[in-house]
Amino acid sequence: MLAAAITYSSPAALPMLARPVRAGFPSPADDFIEQAIDLQSLLIANRAATFLVRVAGDSMLLAQLFDGDIAIVDRSLSPTDGDVVVVDVDGERSFKVWSRRGHRVRLAFANPRFPEFELSPDAVVEVWGVVSGSVSPRRRSARRA
């Protein structure tokens, strides 16, 4: 990867040659050059439907979603039991753990220090998207100020 970048990024210096000539030994790695790992494609399966949102609060601790993290939200996914979702409950948007009991949707916090989340029977519930991953900077300086 690195070798390719160095050899081919400066063709202007040797405009007469189709391939640059190098002195010394050719790199034994030349035949094994591969694409760099693309973090973007690893984290985002469906670009058109994926949005990044900032996490504010501690209610998703046990779901490994921490205050200040960037959650990756894929709107093309349908929630299944245990998914963390971004959900609008009566116009209030928040993270919850989604599950279904029969025909009833259950929403829950993922932090034992929070009370049980009560969903009133006539609440308007709309799932905005399913959390498909997260970016969690490990050093304080990289987190939100």
Added chain:
Amino acid sequence: MERAYALSDGNSFYCSCERVFDPKLARVPVIVLSNNDGCAIARTAEAKAVGIKMGDPWFKIRQLCRDQGVRVYSSNYALYGDMSARVNEVYRRFSPRIEVYSIDESFLDLSDVRPAERFELASDLRGTVHRWTGVPTCVGIGSTKTLAKLANHIAKTHPALGGVCDLTDPQAYDHWVVRIPPGEIWGVGASTLRKLEALGCDSVADVRDLDPRAARKLLTVVGERLVYELRGIPCLDLETIAPTRKGCAVTRSFSERVEDLATMEQALAAHAARLGEKLRREGLGTDHLTVFFHTSEHDRDRPQRSISTVVTLPEASSDTLVLAKAATFGVRKVWRDGYRYSKAGIVTTDLMPLESSQRALIGGLDRETAGRLMEALDACNRRFGRGAVVPASAGWAKDRTWSTKFEMRSPRYTTRVDELPVVMAA
């Protein structure tokens, strides 16, 4: 083989983009204002219901908006552009050939889809766009682009249709063409409409049944094409490749009236900087600029003036410093005190690829040095945000008294990591 085109567009697109990121906007009236908060350019159904019209100047509806609880936003083109790209990405999964007609409208070629399946495909398209991006759309299908556009209008104005109207279905076609007035046809403006009405055209069907030669006589080749397109004979194919830009304009209404030369020079220098940026992005150059500024018709009691002047360069350029100098030269040439100017702009025509443009024999510009400088300038502005490096004549963005600060703009939710939507985990 009969062709089929779909026209899909976002319902009050800019407002819908705002709603995706703020659940509180769901059922309240929302409007978006034009650049510099000039006038209303997007309205939700609720905003239309309280009486806000397209193009209403902001200062005229400010009180109404306050009284009616209308949520007002400055335009957030970073957001709308990104959302538009997402919507078009969905379209491309449904059709191999699409034409991005504007930021919120695209034509899709559905010729390969069997007639009986078109309606369902269009419904599926709407559903997918809405689920993936949050943007509601309407889809019109027709055997020509003109009919697709008409079908889209029908879908949008008749909610009972469920957002889809297919005019390739002969029954639907016969039903609608006698019910829609000619003014709703794509490309029929006020003057064309008067001529059509003089011919006794009360409906789309009447226009369709005109003699094409008569239509040509009355409305040139455009009128003839219209008649054929309404009959289902395509005269316009999809433009799947964006044509090379022939002209470019940077124009802005001032947030406050401009009455002194120094401020006007600064505004035009800033416009020139923006123009240079646009030209460089496409490798184009121009060898003349039209600089204009004028007063406002809303200041009826004040003296009015509208002036434009052409400034010629020795050779084509996209160098911000050259363009800014030319623009301020133009301002000084035609400036007159005593007026309250409301808008200014720069217009260029006959753009040419800079690489292959003819060089001046005398007075040629140093393109190589300028090219490197502009490359560095663009790199800085990409990295640190537009306006990080500007020509001194354009002034710092925050010190410009004539430009809006976009105070009512929502965050650039999808393109700035420090402006991501915040979702509560509490």
